Amino acid sequence: MTPLQVYFPLALVVIVSAILAFLLVGLTNLLGPRRPSAVKSGVFECGSDPVGDAHGGFGVKFYVVALLFIVFDIEAVFIYPWAVLLKELGWVGFADMALFAFTLVIGLIYVWKKGALDWE
């Protein structure tokens, strides 16, 4: 199997699914009515006129979650190749990973104590 045969399907599936979605949305545009009005093209805010801009700003909590996610997800990315080879690495590999995981657990405890995981 050449790399082309293994990864080529991905490119084709991207194209086929995007084209299918495009055709379906295009069909809506073709068959559906088109009667624009000021009320219809306004954003929905439970019937009243929209107050202010929606892009004002939002809870800083979401940024913290995003940062935590990056830390832990990169850790997962590191573990995957190691997990495949555990049987060959044996005890040395086990000790390495135990140390790595231990460091992360300390990080998790620190974040927890700092209150970053509390969500009011």
Add this chain to the structure above:
Amino acid sequence: MSALPTPAPARTKTPRLAAIVSVTAAIALPLGLFCVILFATPLLQPALLDGFIRERLHRDPATWYWRDGVYTVALLVLAFVFANFAAIFSGILSWWERRVAGRIQSRIGPNRAGVGGFLVWIADAVKLILKEDLVPAEADQMLFRAAPYFVMVGFILTFVVLPFGESIAVSDMNVGLFFITSITALVVVGILLSGWSSNSKWALFGGMRSAAQVVSYEIPAGLAIMVPVLMAGTLSMQGIIRAQGGLPWQWFIFRNPAAFALFFIFFTSQLAEANRTPFDLPEAESELVAGYLSEYSGFRFALFFLVEWGNLWTMSAIAVTIFLGGWQIPFVPNELYAQLKGTGFPPLAWWGLEAASMLVFAAKTMVLVNVVVWLRWTLPRIRVDQMMSLCWKYLVPVSFACFLFTLLWQIAVAAVPALETAMGVGLTAVSVVLAVLFARQTHRNITAIGDRVDLSNW
């Protein structure tokens, strides 16, 4: 609570034509999809295509200039088949879920279009195509229009590595499982885009909540996936299934106590990632209107819903693959498939075995899909703070502990292989006992309020 008499469903007279159409569609669509996937997938793989080029077109596939062209056309056909499978499956499931919901809530559910309302999902699709495609004037036009494509592409891409049977998978990549976890991130991008670009407060809140929820639950799910990888020593979906067996105690879920716990963690995380109840906060109808979907209409809206229902198949199929033995048929060793196939065009016995493996896989997956549907109509929605603390304070530490336990377990199993078999049989027995107790308690709860278990009346 006194016994509530179940209302007899109103018998609407279905026109003869609609009855014939709906019954034919209900039988022919799943059967047709099954057969097309069964025959098309192995036939359109390079190995059999090379034989076709050699014998029918009388060319040497190694040197023939148009060989890559034939491969490309074959893959385009396959991609089209799987995209259709996803669309039709989510359509039929949307009908099935509404029927089950009606039954659980003591009402009738859709029953007008065709027998048992079966044609309602087709009617929905037609209706949504005929709707106006609205784009708010305040919205970021380009991002708003692009968001559904991200969701759709990210969803359909998982079907590239998702197995359906022994040799029924578009491409058995050696990084299969890793590919799935990374590609589902595209769906988050789509949701975030739709929430941000709508320029509506409801959409923004829904989108941010959804992103926070999905990325948080990605951590326990990622750690849970690691354990089958450790046990199988490969990331390939088919490789993980081949490392298991057909009988329950040969499945990964029962062979390791940590995997048993992680199966439930994985399932919960997948529920949250698919935005299903009890984790449907991003589109909490009672507080956020429709979350990130608030401003969408027509088929752009339908694409999001297609993905939501289609996700039930992918999440269940992944759980079946990595924990529940995949397509393994009891007492059929992996070598038998290769022996039967031989070289050249495979014999009928091999096709039969492939069909059986596909049936086993589909049956297991449908059981899990129905569990998800059942959960949706029996559990209330949880709060945002509960959702976040459940993930970070319970699931992440527990899955870390299970991960570390598995390391020790694998070393112990390498020394004493009998340990794994003993644990498999033991945990299978415990699970059967627990399942029986659960069924008995449910039956008691129903009879205690004076109701009766009634599965007829559809």
